[in-house]
Amino acid sequence: MLRHILLPVLFSLACAGLAGLGLWQLSRAEAKRDRYETFQARREAPAIDVDAIDRSSPAELYHWRNVKLDGHYRDVHLLLDNRVRGNRAGYEVLTPFVTAGGLTVLVNRGWIPLPGSRTDIPNVTVANDPFSVRGYAGPPPVVGIDLGAGGAAPEWLAPQIIRVQRIDFDSLPALLDGVPWPAIVYLAGGAPGALDAEWPLPGDGSARHTAYAVQWFTMAAVLAAIGLWNWHRSRRSHV
Numbered sequence: 001m002l003r004h005i006l007l008p009v010l011f012s013l014a015c016a017g018l019a020g021l022g023l024w025q026l027s028r029a030e031a032k033r034d035r036y037e038t039f040q041a042r043r044e045a046p047a048i049d050v051d052a053i054d055r056s057s058p059a060e061l062y063h064w065r066n067v068k069l070d071g072h073y074r075d076v077h078l079l080l081d082n083r084v085r086g087n088r089a090g091y092e093v094l095t096p097f098v099t100a101g102g103l104t105v106l107v108n109r110g111w112i113p114l115p116g117s118r119t120d121i122p123n124v125t126v127a128n129d130p131f132s133v134r135g136y137a138g139p140p141p142v143v144g145i146d147l148g149a150g151g152a153a154p155e156w157l158a159p160q161i162i163r164v165q166r167i168d169f170d171s172l173p174a175l176l177d178g179v180p181w182p183a184i185v186y187l188a189g190g191a192p193g194a195l196d197a198e199w200p201l202p203g204d205g206s207a208r209h210t211a212y213a214v215q216w217f218t219m220a221a222v223l224a225a226i227g228l229w230n231w232h233r234s235r236r237s238h239v
Contacts (some may be wrong), residue, residue, distance in 0.1 A: 014223055015224045018216050019217060021216040022212075022215075043065075047067055048068070049069075050069050050099055050105055050185070051101035053181075060183075063183065066135075068133070069131075069134075070131075071097055071131070072128045073107070073126045074095065074096045076096060076160045076162070076175075077094070077124045078094040078095070078162050078163075078164050079092075079124070080143075081165050082143070082165070090114050091122065092141060093109045093124045094107065095126060095193065106172065106180045107185045107187055107193070108141070108185065109126070112124065121157050121158050126192070131192040133187060134188045135187040135191065140166070141184070143165065143166045
């Protein structure tokens with residue numbers, strides 16, 4: 001008797017759990033769609049002058065916004081290590097830019113291939129004439145492996161060229177001799193100082209979670225069918 005009560009309860013709990021996982025994946029898909037809509041709206045908005053930004057507001061509010069900077073580059077350059085494009089190892093070059101309003105902004109000028117060996121120093125100089133440049137604001141580049149504080153120690157290849165493993169805003173003031181705006185400006189291709197500035201942009205990403213939801217719901221349906229079949233067979237055997 002206990003078996004006839006316990007098995008339906010276990011099947012019901014398992015089906016509810018699988019359906020709950022499906023609903024959770026659907027909620028994640030909805031969150032991804034909402035985030036992508038926000039991204040698109042910001043990308044389509046008119047460019048904003050960085051000097052007009054409220055510096056007391058979180059920089060994240062301006063992520064993916066097109067921005068304009070008037071000012072000049074400084075002669076110090078960060079080489080973000082282990083950046084691969086087209087199966088070639090290289091660096092992303094980030095150079096501080098001082099705006100007309102006195103704000104220091106770290107500009108990602110793009111990618112360069114590794115110049116022969118890691119001991120070779122690439123030529124990443126850029127004129128410090130007054131420029132007007134455009135790009136979009138965003139978070140620091142994502143790195144594949146976080147080696148911790150020891151593995152991420154900066155390396156001075158030259159007095160003005162520093163190789164780094166990640167962009168850490170907490171350590172940037174010591175490297176740049178000043179506090180930068182806590183966002184990266186990804187330079188538009190063709191802008192003064194631009195290198196290989198082809199930037200992959202985020203996608204929607206919701207389809208994967210929808211597919212997972214379908215899998216969980218399918219498993220719940222199959223398990224429910226098995227449970228009903230067993231229940232029906234059990235009832236027939238007791239008739």
